[in-house]
Amino acid sequence: MTLYSAIFYVLGIVILTATALAVTRRQPVHAVLYLIVAFLGTAALFFLLGAPLLAAFVVVVYAGAIMVLVLFVIMLLQRSPREFGLLSEWGPATLLGVVFLAVAVAMVFKDDRSGIVLQGAVAQPRDFGRFLFDRYWLAVEIVSILFLVALVAILHLGKRREAGDDEAERRTNPVESSSGALDPAAEQRGINSHGVKEGHR
Amino acid sequence: MIVPLGHVFLLAGLVFAMGLVCLVAHRNLIMTLIGVEVMMNAAAIAFVAASLRWQLMEGQVFVLFILAVSAAEISLGLALVVSVYRRTGSIDPDRYNILKW
Numbered sequence: 001m002t003l004y005s006a007i008f009y010v011l012g013i014v015i016l017t018a019t020a021l022a023v024t025r026r027q028p029v030h031a032v033l034y035l036i037v038a039f040l041g042t043a044a045l046f047f048l049l050g051a052p053l054l055a056a057f058v059v060v061v062y063a064g065a066i067m068v069l070v071l072f073v074i075m076l077l078q079r080s081p082r083e084f085g086l087l088s089e090w091g092p093a094t095l096l097g098v099v100f101l102a103v104a105v106a107m108v109f110k111d112d113r114s115g116i117v118l119q120g121a122v123a124q125p126r127d128f129g130r131f132l133f134d135r136y137w138l139a140v141e142i143v144s145i146l147f148l149v150a151l152v153a154i155l156h157l158g159k160r161r162e163a164g165d166d167e168a169e170r171r172t173n174p175v176e177s178s179s180g181a182l183d184p185a186a187e188q189r190g191i192n193s194h195g196v197k198e199g200h201r
Numbered sequence: 202m203i204v205p206l207g208h209v210f211l212l213a214g215l216v217f218a219m220g221l222v223c224l225v226a227h228r229n230l231i232m233t234l235i236g237v238e239v240m241m242n243a244a245a246i247a248f249v250a251a252s253l254r255w256q257l258m259e260g261q262v263f264v265l266f267i268l269a270v271s272a273a274e275i276s277l278g279l280a281l282v283v284s285v286y287r288r289t290g291s292i293d294p295d296r297y298n299i300l301k302w
Contacts, residue, residue: 004203012212019216019239023223028231035235042242048203049249051261054268058245061268066238066275073279074231077286093226097218104214114207118253123261131258132265139262143269150273154280 004120007048015041028074032067039063049118053125209250217243230285230292234278241271 015038022034039062046055108114132140220239227233245264252260286292289299 002203008204008208012208015212016215016219019219023219023232023236023239028229028235031232031235035239038239039242042246045246046249046264049209049253051249051252051264054245054249054261054264057265057268061272062238062242066272069276069279070231070235073283076283077231077292079292089228090222090226093222096225097222100221101214101218104218105211108207108210108214114210115205116254117205118203118209118250119256120203121253121256123252123258128258128261132262136262139266143266146270146273150277153277157280157284 004048008045011041011045011048014038015045029071032070032074036063036067039067050120050122051128052122053128203253206250206254210247213243213247213250216240216246228293228295230282230294231279233294234275234282237278238271238275241267241274 018034018038018041022031022038025031025034039058043055043058043063046052046058217240220236220243223236223239224233225236227236245267248260248264248267250260252258252264282292285297289297291297
């Protein structure tokens with residue numbers, strides 16, 4: 001066993017342990033913290049498998065941006081639904097995962113060529129970027145359009161509900177105009193007053 | 202020189218199965234989104250391993266696009282969660298029964 005394979009198995013154990021701890025937490029905050037460990041292990045694994053640029057991107061995008069975003073939203077929501085560790089909830093899910101895993105393992109190890117030992121190679125960031133913009137520049141542009149679409153959708157979702165809620169709350173009960181969480185009854189009132197407002201226009 | 206290809210695929214499959222269990226079992230929309238992220242992470246590991254196996258850079262390019270799609274998905278998903286929380290006051294998907302008669 002060479003040094004590289006030892007590093008791989010250690011990283012694999014770290015990733016699996018952190019992910020297993022993350023998916024079984026009840027508190028989303030704890031799950032996100034364990035998941036950051038899993039993503040850092042993934043970044044190190046990418047570095048080992050010869051993708052240093054992708055390792056940097058995983059640290060920046062996954063462990064940095066996305067997880068902080070999730071933490072902010074958890075902070076905004078402040079209430080988690082009660083979860084029970086019942087067999088009726090976790091049993092079918094675990095069964096699904098085990099069945100999937102059995103099929104995947106059978107498919108991977110049925111092929112003799114899965115025993116081929118990987119040869120070490122490194123894609124230098126310069127070569128990678130040149131390759132990307134040389135041959136897949138159209139896909140990069142399409143991804144930028146995807147981001148634009150996501151941005152527009154997020155602005156739409158955030159802005160319209162906020163304006164509608166403020167109007168509705170001010171019309172129905174001016175006292176509780178700052179309450180963020182609405183029950184379904186208040187939501188129906190919001191829809192009605194919004195419809196009235198549309199009618200006036 | 203490093204490890205057999207099957208072991209990397211086994212690692213990716215284990216992580217993917219955990220993400221699947223997380224996606225199905227939890228009744229919290231944020232944990233559901235985290236499960237999707239874990240599954241995308243597993244797919245990225247498999248793609249990088251395949252890229253090293255065939256010594257082609259397309260696998261790494263695809264991982265870059267997986268990263269981009271994952272970022273767009275999680276931001277849009279969280280915006281939807283916040284929006285639906287404002288509507289109903291809950292992030293439990295079992296309680297979204299406004300359309301049910």
